[in-house]
Amino acid sequence: MLDSKIPGGPLKDKWTKHKNEINVVNPANKRFIDVIVVGSGLAGGAAAASLAELGYNVKCFCFQDSPRRAHSIAAQGGINAAKNYQNDGDSTYRLFYDTVKGGDYRAREANVYRLAEVSANIIDQCVAQGVPFAREYGGLLDNRSFGGVLVSRTFYAKGQTGQQLLLGAYSAMSRQIGKGKIKMYNRHEMLELVIVDGKARGIIARNLITGEIERHSAHAVVLGSGGYGNVFFLSTNAMGSNVSAAWRAHKKGAFFANPCYTQIHPTCIPRSGDYQSKLTLMSESLRNDGRIWVPKDMKDVEAIRAGKKKPTDLKEEERDYYLERRYPAFGNLVPRDVASRAAKERCDAGYGVNETGEAVYLDFSSAIMRYGREKATVDGIKNPSDQKVRELGEKIVEAKYGNLFQMYEKITDDNPYKTPMMIYPAVHYTMGGLWVDYNLMTTIPGCFAAGEANFSDHGANRLGASALMQGLADGYFVLPYTIGDYLANDIRTGEIPTDSKEFDEAEKDVKQRIERLINNKGTKSVDHFHKRLGKVMWDKVGMSRNAQGLQEAMAEIKQIREEFHNDVFVPGTANEFNPELEKATRVADFLELGELFAKDALERNESCGGHFREESVELDGEQKGEAKRDDVNFTYVAAWEWNGDPAASVVHKEQLEFKNIELKQRSYK
């Protein structure tokens, strides 16, 4: 039933062969074809710009007041590409291998290889657009290292790489908006997908300023609407990030793949109180130079919590650099899932260093002194004092991570040059998403999904600096080809009318949903329910999961969903700018997704990547206590079909075949 449409032939030739064989649309015919793009981040923005350059009429929708504000903008650390500028042995194959291994062998080989193959083009394209990547003194591009790999292949722009790449895509969009090839709908939210004769032919969107419900038709719909981490309420996602576009497509027939694959990022600023509205990430790039530790002795933990000792009072031998201890080969640069679980393990054992017991140290003092000594040598300073070395070193660390250190200080009021940062894991990214075939088409013909909204490239765990790579690869270099293959059949179709019964019904359904929310007049705010959902997700479907907890979570989420529909209070009216109503429509969808998420986690009785089942761990040997994958029973993609209720969803399995990589235990020791 699930046809991934992976082209035949050797892995390295598949994409070239596919591009040569698929249909293309004559340039003169592209102007007769409309494409809707939902979302203006790296995937959606890059797709909208590239499709418009090709000649299609693009309508792009974003809920923010400008396409430049999509949440890709917040990505900090960098973007991977197999350029091998450092001559450290990188290659397309090595990037492919690292990504499949990092994803714990739960991604599709052919998609990942293509991603690695086009990665180099992305850097060339972005430089041509005027993206100011970091450079060395010789004027060439600089690289840094990220977790889970042994080469330096990450391109960056200080701690604002996502911003610079997104503004590159935004500038490409701006050019097309100016030409009238993209019609931009800011402050619009997609609330329904419209299907005509089995094909995606349009959307129903709400104008967030006037509240008007609008019909928009097209020959194809591309969803670049991002991930669903906000199902946890607290995450590093933007406040508005939501699952609704993807979830509406799911309820109309698009299968939702691996919803339980969530990335909990190890280095975020710990939460400080119940009022907390979101969590802030500190880039993984910091693990290049920061060492993670907690005190060895419980007495020191207690003294620190009581404010009687400072972390800088502890001598080297009194600190437990637990990642370096447990994983000598990768040390502080183990993949995110491994680093997160290790932090949780130490904190659960009582070694957390803040008031809540949920924080570990990320310490830059070794790096500051090391860089300082190097700089003193370069500058010819003989026998520099420690004070001088520290001064020189701090300057170098500031040049590398200045904005991150500033961000940390603004939030916590602590100076990370002088005292270690405190960090704790937080929900960051969702590897799961709409199931797509090799052409990025969902199970609904004409409905495509790109970037974080799809499931395809990261398996059960995404490596650092690979989200930006995938978003731009899908938007710039994959979709513009593959969508042509589909649209080649539509050159004679003509404009899709919006006065059909399918549009009538979809619009009626949206209006009814909104009226029900507005007229409910319950007693509790939307956030009240969202926070309860988030707590269940974090406690029972978070970093560590077991069957009993997951079953409880499903029942509890169902209960919260029922209460929400009975008792939510949405102030204001439907026909005005109404942020509470926007939140309500999004949370209603999260309350369904959450239950499916738990169901998927329950079904997958193995530990893989970010999905850790307590029932599935190594019991002895060198890997004792580490996650245990079950390749015999679970080497598949779980693609869920909607069946009226989350608990009744039906799973379809796409078996994963590994012909170019041997399945191994993922060891970082």
Next chain:
Amino acid sequence: MAANTGMNLTLKIWRQKDAKSSGKMETYQVRDISDHMSFLEMMDVLNEQLIGEGKEPVAFDHDCREGICGMCSMYINGEAHGPDRGVTTCQLHMRKFKDGDTIYIEPWRATAFPVVKDLVVDRSSFDRVMNAGGFVSVNTSGNAQDANAIPIPKEDADKAFDAATCIGCGACVATCKNASAMLFVSAKVSQLSLLPQGQVEAKDRVQKMVDQMDKEGFGNCTNTGACEVECPKGISLDNIARMNSEYLKASTK
């Protein structure tokens, strides 16, 4: 450091139903505010309180809440993004205020930024300035020349990056007595004029962007420098000088 959780504050907030209605300042009280809260979390507390009383919450723009999307605005006690330096409103923390304070909160005020509702304004004029020329005309292609084909001096790349960090929030316009957008426009002009990739269209770009800026109704620059002080990303006035020089070059070609 233990949190001070006991702040009681008086808020004077601009309420305006929509673009057509006239607005006015309303007074609200919030209690037990922690100094670890961000300013927007304090606003969340107020809104939960208003919803609990069956009243309409205060509309304000916000999204990433980590100082990078540029969505949040708010003119707080007469300053864009409030009293702290180098931050957006979402990064402003309540430790900058003290118990008993009265805080005035208004929207950005500029002809080119009409109010949508309460504290929300329409900044699409910024997008239109970008659409006029804030780009390099290069199509997506798998054949762009190798990224290292043209070495770029680190100093130029760093300056271009500093200009490119503009988040398009509009604080520069809101704080300028002339409601000028020169800092915003010059940041993009500078970024691209400092890089070889932006050179080809440099003359056209600066003229088109400045023309559009004028059409949108932004005021002129009189070098008071308030924009640089209030800019959450520290965009330098040097960019305005660079844009003026680029504009002069373009006009005398």
